[in-house]
Amino acid sequence: MRIALLSLFAVFFMSVTPALSATCGNGPGGYEAWKQSFIANSSSYGLKERVVKKALQGLTYNKKVVRLDRNQKSFKLSFQQFYAKRVNNAMIKRGQKLGKTYARIFNGVERKYGVPAPVILAIWGLETNYGSFSGNMSVLRSLATLAYDCRRSKFFTNELVNALMIVQRRDMTPAEMKGAWAGEIGQTQFLASSYMKYAVDWDRNGKRDLVRSIPDVLASTANYLQKHGWRRGQPWGPGTANYRVLKKWNKASVYVQTISVMAEKIGS
Secondary structure (H helix, E strand, O other), X not given: XXXXXXXXXXXXXXXHOHHHHOOOXXXXXXXXXXXXXXXXXXXXXXOOHHHHHHHHOOOOOOHHHHHHHOOOOHHHOOHHHHHHHHOOHHHHHHHHHHHHHOHHHHHHHHHHHOOOHHHHHHHHXXXXXXXXXXXXXXXXXXXXXXXXXXXXXXXXXXXXXXXXXXXXXXXXXXXXXXXXXXXXXXXXOEOHHHHHHHOOOOOXXXXXXXXXXXXXXXXXXXXXXXXXXXXXXXXXXXXXXXXXXXXXHOOOHHHHHHHHHHHXXXXX
Protein backbone atom coordinates (compact mmCIF):
# COMPACT_ATOMS: atom_id res chain seq x y z
CA MET A 1 0.00 0.00 0.00
CA ARG A 2 2.84 2.38 0.90
CA ILE A 3 4.51 1.69 -2.47
CA ALA A 4 1.24 2.34 -4.29
CA LEU A 5 0.76 5.64 -2.46
CA LEU A 6 4.31 6.71 -3.32
CA SER A 7 3.69 5.86 -6.95
CA LEU A 8 0.49 7.87 -7.02
CA PHE A 9 2.31 10.79 -5.38
CA ALA A 10 5.08 10.60 -7.97
CA VAL A 11 2.58 10.70 -10.84
CA PHE A 12 0.80 13.71 -9.28
CA PHE A 13 4.07 15.52 -8.60
CA MET A 14 5.26 15.08 -12.17
CA SER A 15 1.93 16.26 -13.57
CA VAL A 16 1.98 19.56 -11.70
CA THR A 17 5.71 20.23 -12.06
CA PRO A 18 6.65 18.95 -15.53
CA ALA A 19 9.86 20.94 -15.79
CA LEU A 20 11.32 19.05 -12.83
CA SER A 21 11.06 15.76 -14.70
CA ALA A 22 13.76 16.95 -17.10
CA THR A 23 17.06 17.32 -15.23
CA CYS A 24 19.58 19.85 -16.48
CA GLY A 25 23.20 18.91 -17.07
CA ASN A 26 26.68 20.34 -17.54
CA GLY A 27 27.77 18.19 -20.45
CA PRO A 28 26.32 16.21 -23.35
CA GLY A 29 25.79 13.02 -21.33
CA GLY A 30 22.18 13.53 -20.29
CA TYR A 31 21.06 15.74 -23.17
CA GLU A 32 19.12 13.15 -25.18
CA ALA A 33 17.21 11.93 -22.11
CA TRP A 34 16.42 15.54 -21.20
CA LYS A 35 15.15 16.21 -24.73
CA GLN A 36 12.87 13.17 -24.74
CA SER A 37 11.49 14.21 -21.34
CA PHE A 38 10.84 17.72 -22.65
CA ILE A 39 8.99 16.31 -25.66
CA ALA A 40 6.91 14.03 -23.44
CA ASN A 41 5.86 17.04 -21.34
CA SER A 42 5.04 19.28 -24.33
CA SER A 43 1.37 19.71 -23.46
CA SER A 44 2.22 21.19 -20.05
CA TYR A 45 3.82 24.12 -21.91
CA GLY A 46 0.84 24.58 -24.21
CA LEU A 47 2.63 22.85 -27.07
CA LYS A 48 1.55 19.99 -29.30
CA GLU A 49 3.78 16.96 -28.83
CA ARG A 50 3.88 16.16 -32.54
CA VAL A 51 5.06 19.72 -33.32
CA VAL A 52 7.78 19.59 -30.66
CA LYS A 53 8.93 16.12 -31.63
CA LYS A 54 9.28 17.09 -35.27
CA ALA A 55 11.00 20.40 -34.45
CA LEU A 56 13.57 18.88 -32.06
CA GLN A 57 14.15 15.68 -34.00
CA GLY A 58 17.83 15.15 -34.70
CA LEU A 59 19.00 18.21 -32.76
CA THR A 60 22.22 17.43 -30.92
CA TYR A 61 23.98 19.09 -28.00
CA ASN A 62 26.01 22.09 -29.18
CA LYS A 63 29.30 22.47 -27.31
CA LYS A 64 30.10 25.70 -29.16
CA VAL A 65 26.97 27.40 -27.81
CA VAL A 66 27.84 26.49 -24.22
CA ARG A 67 31.40 27.73 -24.74
CA LEU A 68 30.13 31.06 -26.10
CA ASP A 69 27.71 31.40 -23.20
CA ARG A 70 30.62 31.09 -20.78
CA ASN A 71 32.88 33.55 -22.61
CA GLN A 72 31.12 36.86 -23.33
CA LYS A 73 33.97 39.39 -23.44
CA SER A 74 32.53 42.28 -25.46
CA PHE A 75 30.73 43.89 -22.55
CA LYS A 76 33.94 44.03 -20.52
CA LEU A 77 35.26 46.74 -22.86
CA SER A 78 35.04 50.47 -22.13
CA PHE A 79 32.47 52.48 -24.08
CA GLN A 80 35.20 53.94 -26.31
CA GLN A 81 36.60 50.48 -27.05
CA PHE A 82 33.18 48.97 -27.69
CA TYR A 83 32.01 51.83 -29.92
CA ALA A 84 35.22 51.76 -31.97
CA LYS A 85 34.87 48.01 -32.40
CA ARG A 86 31.23 48.05 -33.47
CA VAL A 87 30.55 51.39 -35.23
CA ASN A 88 32.22 53.35 -38.04
CA ASN A 89 31.34 56.24 -40.37
CA ALA A 90 30.20 53.87 -43.11
CA MET A 91 27.57 52.43 -40.75
CA ILE A 92 26.33 55.91 -39.87
CA LYS A 93 26.05 56.90 -43.56
CA ARG A 94 24.32 53.66 -44.46
CA GLY A 95 21.85 54.21 -41.64
CA GLN A 96 21.07 57.69 -42.96
CA LYS A 97 20.58 56.28 -46.47
CA LEU A 98 18.27 53.51 -45.24
CA GLY A 99 16.31 56.12 -43.30
CA LYS A 100 15.53 57.81 -46.61
CA THR A 101 14.90 54.53 -48.46
CA TYR A 102 12.31 53.41 -45.92
CA ALA A 103 11.08 56.87 -44.95
CA ARG A 104 7.42 56.00 -45.55
CA ILE A 105 7.62 53.00 -43.21
CA PHE A 106 9.57 54.92 -40.58
CA ASN A 107 7.04 57.76 -40.67
CA GLY A 108 4.15 55.35 -40.20
CA VAL A 109 5.94 53.52 -37.41
CA GLU A 110 6.75 56.77 -35.59
CA ARG A 111 3.14 57.94 -35.89
CA LYS A 112 1.93 54.76 -34.25
CA TYR A 113 4.63 54.02 -31.69
CA GLY A 114 6.37 57.36 -31.15
CA VAL A 115 9.86 55.98 -31.73
CA PRO A 116 11.95 58.03 -34.21
CA ALA A 117 13.81 56.47 -37.13
CA PRO A 118 17.39 57.16 -35.87
CA VAL A 119 16.84 55.05 -32.74
CA ILE A 120 15.46 52.10 -34.70
CA LEU A 121 18.22 52.46 -37.29
CA ALA A 122 20.90 52.46 -34.57
CA ILE A 123 19.51 49.25 -33.10
CA TRP A 124 19.14 47.67 -36.55
CA GLY A 125 22.71 48.62 -37.49
CA LEU A 126 24.26 47.58 -34.22
CA GLU A 127 22.47 44.25 -33.99
CA THR A 128 23.00 42.90 -37.52
CA ASN A 129 24.55 45.67 -39.65
CA TYR A 130 21.09 46.44 -41.04
CA GLY A 131 20.21 42.81 -41.65
CA SER A 132 23.48 41.92 -43.36
CA PHE A 133 24.09 39.11 -40.91
CA SER A 134 21.53 37.94 -38.36
CA GLY A 135 23.16 34.58 -37.64
CA ASN A 136 23.20 31.18 -39.29
CA MET A 137 22.90 28.89 -36.29
CA SER A 138 19.83 26.77 -35.60
CA VAL A 139 17.79 28.71 -33.05
CA LEU A 140 16.10 25.57 -31.77
CA ARG A 141 19.37 23.67 -31.37
CA SER A 142 20.93 26.59 -29.48
CA LEU A 143 17.94 27.03 -27.20
CA ALA A 144 17.54 23.31 -26.54
CA THR A 145 21.23 23.11 -25.57
CA LEU A 146 21.01 26.14 -23.28
CA ALA A 147 17.70 24.98 -21.76
CA TYR A 148 19.37 21.68 -20.86
CA ASP A 149 22.54 23.40 -19.57
CA CYS A 150 22.28 24.09 -15.84
CA ARG A 151 23.70 27.65 -15.84
CA ARG A 152 20.50 29.39 -17.02
CA SER A 153 18.17 26.46 -17.60
CA LYS A 154 14.96 28.18 -16.46
CA PHE A 155 15.54 31.26 -18.63
CA PHE A 156 16.34 29.31 -21.76
CA THR A 157 13.59 26.74 -21.22
CA ASN A 158 11.19 29.66 -21.43
CA GLU A 159 12.88 30.85 -24.63
CA LEU A 160 12.72 27.35 -26.13
CA VAL A 161 9.01 27.09 -25.37
CA ASN A 162 8.40 30.46 -27.02
CA ALA A 163 10.47 29.50 -30.07
CA LEU A 164 8.39 26.35 -30.44
CA MET A 165 5.24 28.49 -30.11
CA ILE A 166 6.46 30.48 -33.13
CA VAL A 167 6.78 27.22 -35.06
CA GLN A 168 3.42 25.97 -33.84
CA ARG A 169 1.79 29.22 -34.91
CA ARG A 170 3.42 28.77 -38.34
CA ASP A 171 5.15 32.14 -38.38
CA MET A 172 8.39 30.29 -39.15
CA THR A 173 9.51 26.73 -39.80
CA PRO A 174 12.32 25.17 -37.76
CA ALA A 175 14.58 25.37 -40.83
CA GLU A 176 13.86 29.11 -41.19
CA MET A 177 14.76 29.79 -37.58
CA LYS A 178 18.40 30.73 -38.00
CA GLY A 179 19.96 33.22 -35.65
CA ALA A 180 22.71 34.07 -33.21
CA TRP A 181 24.26 31.60 -30.78
CA ALA A 182 21.90 32.45 -27.90
CA GLY A 183 18.79 31.99 -30.03
CA GLU A 184 18.19 35.61 -31.04
CA ILE A 185 15.99 35.82 -34.13
CA GLY A 186 15.84 38.29 -36.98
CA GLN A 187 17.33 41.58 -38.08
CA THR A 188 17.11 43.21 -34.66
CA GLN A 189 17.76 39.99 -32.75
CA PHE A 190 14.60 39.37 -30.76
CA LEU A 191 14.61 36.64 -28.17
CA ALA A 192 11.76 34.21 -28.82
CA SER A 193 9.77 35.48 -25.81
CA SER A 194 10.01 39.06 -27.13
CA TYR A 195 9.06 37.83 -30.59
CA MET A 196 5.86 36.36 -29.15
CA LYS A 197 5.03 39.51 -27.18
CA TYR A 198 6.06 42.33 -29.50
CA ALA A 199 6.45 41.15 -33.10
CA VAL A 200 4.14 43.00 -35.50
CA ASP A 201 2.80 42.03 -38.93
CA TRP A 202 3.30 45.52 -40.39
CA ASP A 203 3.22 44.37 -44.02
CA ARG A 204 -0.04 42.47 -43.34
CA ASN A 205 0.91 39.25 -45.05
CA GLY A 206 -0.41 37.09 -42.21
CA LYS A 207 2.98 36.40 -40.61
CA ARG A 208 5.18 38.25 -38.17
CA ASP A 209 8.47 37.80 -39.98
CA LEU A 210 11.51 39.40 -38.37
CA VAL A 211 13.94 37.62 -40.68
CA ARG A 212 12.81 38.71 -44.16
CA SER A 213 10.26 41.51 -43.74
CA ILE A 214 11.87 44.90 -43.12
CA PRO A 215 8.50 46.54 -42.35
CA ASP A 216 7.85 43.90 -39.68
CA VAL A 217 11.38 44.34 -38.29
CA LEU A 218 11.13 48.12 -37.94
CA ALA A 219 7.61 48.15 -36.50
CA SER A 220 8.31 45.33 -34.07
CA THR A 221 11.42 47.08 -32.73
CA ALA A 222 9.42 50.27 -32.18
CA ASN A 223 6.60 48.30 -30.56
CA TYR A 224 9.04 46.72 -28.11
CA LEU A 225 10.37 50.13 -27.07
CA GLN A 226 6.92 51.68 -26.82
CA LYS A 227 5.62 48.82 -24.67
CA HIS A 228 8.58 49.35 -22.35
CA GLY A 229 7.70 53.01 -21.80
CA TRP A 230 9.19 55.01 -24.68
CA ARG A 231 8.11 58.67 -24.44
CA ARG A 232 7.13 60.24 -27.74
CA GLY A 233 9.06 63.37 -28.69
CA GLN A 234 11.51 63.09 -25.81
CA PRO A 235 15.33 62.82 -26.00
CA TRP A 236 17.12 59.52 -25.43
CA GLY A 237 20.49 60.56 -23.98
CA PRO A 238 21.91 59.40 -20.62
CA GLY A 239 19.71 60.31 -17.67
CA THR A 240 16.49 60.48 -19.69
CA ALA A 241 13.43 58.25 -19.39
CA ASN A 242 13.99 56.97 -22.92
CA TYR A 243 17.59 56.04 -22.11
CA ARG A 244 16.19 53.86 -19.33
CA VAL A 245 13.93 52.24 -21.92
CA LEU A 246 16.97 51.47 -24.06
CA LYS A 247 18.37 49.63 -21.04
CA LYS A 248 15.40 47.29 -21.33
CA TRP A 249 16.63 46.45 -24.83
CA ASN A 250 20.10 45.55 -23.57
CA LYS A 251 21.33 45.67 -20.00
CA ALA A 252 24.98 46.30 -20.92
CA SER A 253 25.73 49.99 -20.34
CA VAL A 254 28.27 50.17 -23.19
CA TYR A 255 25.67 48.80 -25.60
CA VAL A 256 22.99 51.27 -24.54
CA GLN A 257 25.39 54.19 -24.72
CA THR A 258 26.41 53.07 -28.22
CA ILE A 259 22.77 52.95 -29.38
CA SER A 260 22.23 56.45 -27.98
CA VAL A 261 25.31 58.00 -29.59
CA MET A 262 24.84 56.17 -32.89
CA ALA A 263 21.23 57.34 -33.09
CA GLU A 264 22.29 60.96 -32.52
CA LYS A 265 24.82 60.72 -35.35
CA ILE A 266 22.38 59.07 -37.75
CA GLY A 267 19.81 61.78 -37.01
CA SER A 268 22.20 64.70 -37.37
